[in-house]
Amino acid sequence: MNVTRGFTGRRRVSRPGLPPGQYDAGDDWPVLSAEVTPDLAPADWSFRVDGLVERPHTWSWDEAHALPGSAYEGDIHCVTGWSKFGVRFGGVSLDAFLSVVGPHVSATHVLARSHTGYTANLPLADLTGGRAWIAWSYDGGPLAQEHGGPARLIVPHLYFWKSVKWVAGLTLLDHDEPGFWEGNGYHERGNPWQEQRYRGD
Numbered sequence: 755m756n757v758t759r760g761f762t763g764r765r766r767v768s769r770p771g772l773p774p775g776q777y778d779a780g781d782d783w784p785v786l787s788a789e790v791t792p793d794l795a796p797a798d799w800s801f802r803v804d805g806l807v808e809r810p811h812t813w814s815w816d817e818a819h820a821l822p823g824s825a826y827e828g829d830i831h832c833v834t835g836w837s838k839f840g841v842r843f844g845g846v847s848l849d850a851f852l853s854v855v856g857p858h859v860s861a862t863h864v865l866a867r868s869h870t871g872y873t874a875n876l877p878l879a880d881l882t883g884g885r886a887w888i889a890w891s892y893d894g895g896p897l898a899q900e901h902g903g904p905a906r907l908i909v910p911h912l913y914f915w916k917s918v919k920w921v922a923g924l925t926l927l928d929h930d931e932p933g934f935w936e937g938n939g940y941h942e943r944g945n946p947w948q949e950q951r952y953r954g955d
């Protein structure tokens with residue numbers, strides 16, 4: 755059988771804002787987790803930024819909430835084919851965390867990790883300039899556990915596998931180091947507009 759890579763069986767309806775090869779999931783928000791959803795209370799959550807930084811730091815739930823709030827309203831794109839339009843996440847911009855730790859000039863990449871062990875790698879530049887968040891609210895309410903609550907990374911301009919759920923921290927590196935899916939053949943960067951789904955795309 756000849757299967758077009760990326761074909762999901764859904765009817766393709768193109769609409770503005772829909773990257774190539776994606777479909778609009780409408781009101782659905784599929785859950786995609788490689789691990790069992792952890793029962794992580796806000797009091798047990800922490801977020802650490804270390805590696806090539808001047809001042810490594812760990813934030814508690816309350817300390818993270820004391821940083822200036824920031825929201826993302828827009829679209830998200832999963833590499834399995836669904837896109838979701840007009841989502842609203844609230845939390846804190848990663849710029850606020852990074853300005854506390856002070857990245858070294860030598861830092862080029864980041865390995866993001868979950869409290870469950872899942873990891874994803876990203877170019878540092880994709881986490882700055884108001885394009886990435888630590889998010890704990892969705893549509894004005896708390897972020898559901900299966901969607902990464904109490905808090906997750908949100909990097910909406912890249913495929914959603916980079917948006918680590920139950921995020922525990924970031925390590926800044928001077929080289930790229932594959933995370934969970936990247937080590938299994940997925941693309942290092944994952945730009946949906948260039949269909950960077952698999953290594954070599």
Ligand SMILES: Nc1nc2c(c(=O)[nH]1)N[C@H]1C(S)=C(S)[C@@H](COP(=O)(O)O)O[C@H]1N2
Nearest residue numbers: 785786787788832868872901914915917919
């Ligand atoms: N910790 C963790 N984060 C994760 C994943 C995961 O398996 N574990 N899956 C990724 C993938 S492939 C996608 S598409 C999104 C899915 O987020 P959702 O379940 O809230 O839709 O989370 C990403 N972050």
Ligand SMILES: [Mo]
Nearest residue numbers: 786832833915
């Ligand atoms: Mo995904």
